[in-house]
Amino acid sequence: MSASHAAEQTEEYRPVFAGKVLEELQSILSRYPTKQAALLPALWVVQRERGWISDRNMTEVAEALGITPAYVKGVVTFYTMYHQHPVGRNFVQVCTTSPCNICGAEGVVKAFLEQTGAKDAGATSPDGKWTIIEVECLGACGFATPVLINDDFVENVTPEKVADLVKKYR
Amino acid sequence: MGFPHKPHLKETVVLSQHFGDADARTLKGWTKRGGYEALAQALKMQPVEVIELVKESGLRGRGGAGFPTGLKWSFMPKEKKKPHYLCVNADESEPGTFKDREIMRWTPHALLEGTAIAAHAIQAEVAYIYIRGEFTEPWTIMEKALAEANAAGVFGKIKIVLHRGAGAYICGEETALMNSIEGKRGNPRIKPPFPAAAGLFGMPTTINNVETLAAVPHILKRGPAWYKGLCLSNPKSTGTKLFSVCGHVQRPGNYEVTMGFPLKDLLYEMCGGVPAGRTLKACIPGGSSVPILNREETERTLLDYEGCVASGSMLGSGGIIVFDDSADMVYQIMRLARFYAHESCAQCTQCREGTAWTTKIMERILSGQGKMQDLDLLLDLSENMTGKTICVLSDSCAAPVVSGIKKFKNEFEDYIAGRRKPVMVA
Numbered sequence: 206m207s208a209s210h211a212a213e214q215t216e217e218y219r220p221v222f223a224g225k226v227l228e229e230l231q232s233i234l235s236r237y238p239t240k241q242a243a244l245l246p247a248l249w250v251v252q253r254e255r256g257w258i259s260d261r262n263m264t265e266v267a268e269a270l271g272i273t274p275a276y277v278k279g280v281v282t283f284y285t286m287y288h289q290h291p292v293g294r295n296f297v298q299v300c301t302t303s304p305c306n307i308c309g310a311e312g313v314v315k316a317f318l319e320q321t322g323a324k325d326a327g328a329t330s331p332d333g334k335w336t337i338i339e340v341e342c343l344g345a346c347g348f349a350t351p352v353l354i355n356d357d358f359v360e361n362v363t364p365e366k367v368a369d370l371v372k373k374y375r
Numbered sequence: 376m377g378f379p380h381k382p383h384l385k386e387t388v389v390l391s392q393h394f395g396d397a398d399a400r401t402l403k404g405w406t407k408r409g410g411y412e413a414l415a416q417a418l419k420m421q422p423v424e425v426i427e428l429v430k431e432s433g434l435r436g437r438g439g440a441g442f443p444t445g446l447k448w449s450f451m452p453k454e455k456k457k458p459h460y461l462c463v464n465a466d467e468s469e470p471g472t473f474k475d476r477e478i479m480r481w482t483p484h485a486l487l488e489g490t491a492i493a494a495h496a497i498q499a500e501v502a503y504i505y506i507r508g509e510f511t512e513p514w515t516i517m518e519k520a521l522a523e524a525n526a527a528g529v530f531g532k533i534k535i536v537l538h539r540g541a542g543a544y545i546c547g548e549e550t551a552l553m554n555s556i557e558g559k560r561g562n563p564r565i566k567p568p569f570p571a572a573a574g575l576f577g578m579p580t581t582i583n584n585v586e587t588l589a590a591v592p593h594i595l596k597r598g599p600a601w602y603k604g605l606c607l608s609n610p611k612s613t614g615t616k617l618f619s620v621c622g623h624v625q626r627p628g629n630y631e632v633t634m635g636f637p638l639k640d641l642l643y644e645m646c647g648g649v650p651a652g653r654t655l656k657a658c659i660p661g662g663s664s665v666p667i668l669n670r671e672e673t674e675r676t677l678l679d680y681e682g683c684v685a686s687g688s689m690l691g692s693g694g695i696i697v698f699d700d701s702a703d704m705v706y707q708i709m710r711l712a713r714f715y716a717h718e719s720c721a722q723c724t725q726c727r728e729g730t731a732w733t734t735k736i737m738e739r740i741l742s743g744q745g746k747m748q749d750l751d752l753l754l755d756l757s758e759n760m761t762g763k764t765i766c767v768l769s770d771s772c773a774a775p776v777v778s779g780i781k782k783f784k785n786e787f788e789d790y791i792a793g794r795r796k797p798v799m800v801a
Contacts (some may be wrong), residue, residue: 235779236536237536237556238458238559238576239557239576240674241557241558241559242556242557242558242576243558244558245538245539245540245541245556245558246391246538246539248541249539249541269569270558272558275762279560280558280559282562283543283561283720284508284540284541284542284543284561285542285543286508286540286541286542286543287542297660298509301710302470302663302710302711302714303470303471303622303663303696303707303710303711303714304470304471304621304622304696306624306707306710307622307698307702307707308477308621308622308623340509340523340542340770341469341470341544341607341713341714341717341718342468343509344467344468344472344473344507344509344510344546345473345476345621346470346471346472346473346619346621346622346627347471347473347621347627347628347629348627349621349622349627353509353511356511357511358509358510358511358512367717
């Protein structure tokens with residue numbers, strides 16, 4: 206169990222949906238005929254606010270939407286973009302599906318790992334700043350290799366360009 | 376235009392006319408370019424008249440299945456007893472495809488206008504545009520465009536809502552997408568009931584692809600006869616289509632051509648062919664879910680629904696993946712199988728187990744541990760994965776495997792016989 210996981214359990218829980226963020230949830234709810242339909246957008250809000258989605262967060266979302274925590278977890282685990290663990294400050298997603306693969310995407314992953322010190326795809330660098338993952342198709346195959354750094358979509362990344370990108374986000 | 380390149384003379388520029396022109400993203404810029412005139416025109420017509428017009432144009436779905444759009448709209452109940460919904464599939468995730476992304480990035484109002492027209496035609500009060508989670512830039516642009524249009528009251532009574540996906544290829548399947556909007560896991564539903572009877576929230580629903588809807592305003596403004604006239608080969612395939620070309624080509628990008636255009640000309644003339652010193656080996660013409668074509672088949676393919684079938688593949692989404700002679704087909708087919716194994720929703724046994732075992736066997740072959748019987752095993756597995764599941768993800772995994780073994784068997788045999796250096800698969 207990581208330090209953040211432990212902290213989640215010992216410290217007093219601070220709700221995500223309070224003040225402005227609660228208003229945001231209410232506005233999300235107004236867009237759908239059922240409360241449950243607000244689940245995906247609500248989870249996005251949690252991840253934006255907390256960086257990842259803990260079990261306690263899931264319980265809060267469940268209470269807000271009138272569904273069970275187990276149901277929420279079932280949904281969180283289905284979608285790959287929701288983090289169930291804390292990730293590095295910079296979350297890097299490199300596409301390595303066939304079209305990018307034949308254009309050298311695996312070399313881009315290797316360069317990111319080398320430049321950031323993250324040991325493996327999926328692992329976070331020792332300084333906590335970087336998590337690099339390989340993802341399936343980012344939908345920008347003509348701009349190989351596309352890389353999503355947090356919310357920034359970077360096109361045409363080659364292994365040579367990685368050092369500069371790492372410098373920019375460090 | 377062959378964005379990001381300058382337009383080519385052989386392109387028929389309709390949808391991509393304003394790609395690369397940031398001014399067209401604003402409401403003012405869009406209106407200046409004739410935007411929202413088609414919507415005003417549609418709102419003055421009866422819904423059924425709009426449907427007839429689209430039927431007459433011959434427009435077919437651009438997401439992959441090629442179903443006639445007007446006919447799909449006509450399946451919605453004429454007499455409205457329950458709320459009607461429109462879903463817009465902007466979950467573009469098919470490897471090789473990146474056209475909807477460009478439509479949203481450069482002409483967000485084109486999609487919004489087409490969406491509003493479709494909503495009017497099927498009498499829907501709410502339209503949900505489901506944008507894949509990774510499309511951060513298109514999302515921001517669409518959000519801004521929608522806010523601008525809403526502030527100006529362009530859509531009247533029609534409400535358009537953006538809904539963000541969260542990383543699941545399967546949500547591009549129509550019923551999985553509806554489940555995802557409802558706040559559920561993205562598992563496809565058994566059909567029937569079809570969406571027009573019971574779709575989103577159990578109500579009559581129509582779902583259309585981004586490119587399909589972006590074409591609708593043009594059809595209204597310029598007339599169905601004009602659209603129908605855009606046809607170079609089979610009269611059942613009309614209009615223009617955006618083709619996303621990627622992989623081993625000199626100028627990858629989106630190209631818009633009239634239906635029936637020769638694939639050879641697109642690849643060799645417009646995209647500049649494969650890199651210097653290389654030769655074309657294979658091509659997947661419609662996104663990774665369709666059978667692979669060899670060079671000879673590629674060179675005789677006409678780009679429309681029927682032309683691709685005649686060559687042994689499918690038009691699909693129009694995502695063209697090009698492989699030159701440096702490509703290791705066994706490795707690339709393994710990557711595709713791995714993609715499907717990763718993206719299977721795991722409801723159906725044939726798919727959950729089939730995609731995973733296909734990947735494992737492909738990896739075994741690559742590592743030099745394969746046996747000749749493995750090829751038969753792969754074909755047998757693929758047969759059991761085709762036509763037997765709730766949705767076609769499993770079939771999509773089988774397509775490149777079966778066509779790959781058929782057309783590039785020697786490459787598989789080289790690994791098995793030890794003639795090729797094994798690859799350590801991560």
